[in-house]
Amino acid sequence: MADMDVALKEMMLLDGALGAAVVDYGSGMPLGVMGGSRDLDLEVAAAGNTEVVRAKLRTIEQLGLDEGIEDMLITLGGQYHLIRPIRGGRRAKHLFLYLALDRQRGNLALARHRLNDIEAELEI
Template sequence: MPGVDHCLQEAMTIPGAVGASIVDYTTGFPVATTGAAPNEDHEAAAAGTAEVVQAANSRSLFVSAVPHDLLEDLIITTAGGYHLLRLVQTEFDSRLVLYVWLDRVRGNLAVARRTMQRLADELVAQR
């Protein structure tokens, strides 16, 4: 899938990007990966990403006050970095999430979020 490969190459150009992947969050399967992964295990990172997205999507606590509002992204902050999860929104029932692991010192959270939004939109446009 050239679109997926290009998306991940672009994700790795985000300042501070350590690793990136596209995950099917219904199965926890990594569709594609690049760079490093937490604990050097892309499969475990993908499974963890899927669990977080499923939990956020299924809890009424995270429901918006706006009817039919969709979850866009999630950010997990650690002492050393950020884990950014951007859901890929499509006309049909999409199950993909773009995941980027960002070094906290070298990265810029706002720039990363805007770039990930653009990449997710471009990925959908290529399908």
């Protein structure tokens, strides 16, 4: 089992990682962040991606689907933004992993696979 700091470090070890966060989508606040830059404000990204997660969860509910979000991908011209809700455990309810990757240096398939592993190992 990994704690939040270890999970953030593991996300940042991925080739092309620009920033990583563990976010509470109940409040929109990041519980932990690593990386980021002047061009990637992780506080702003956490709040904005919270709205994306909430909207998708509302849509799933309105459609009456008995499904959960595995992960979400937002593709920009030069970046991939991955969002992975943390499943299981009462303490991890309403949390998601957020990873921004440089599109030229990052490997999207590997990043999705590693986020799955990190989410499974995370102990909040």
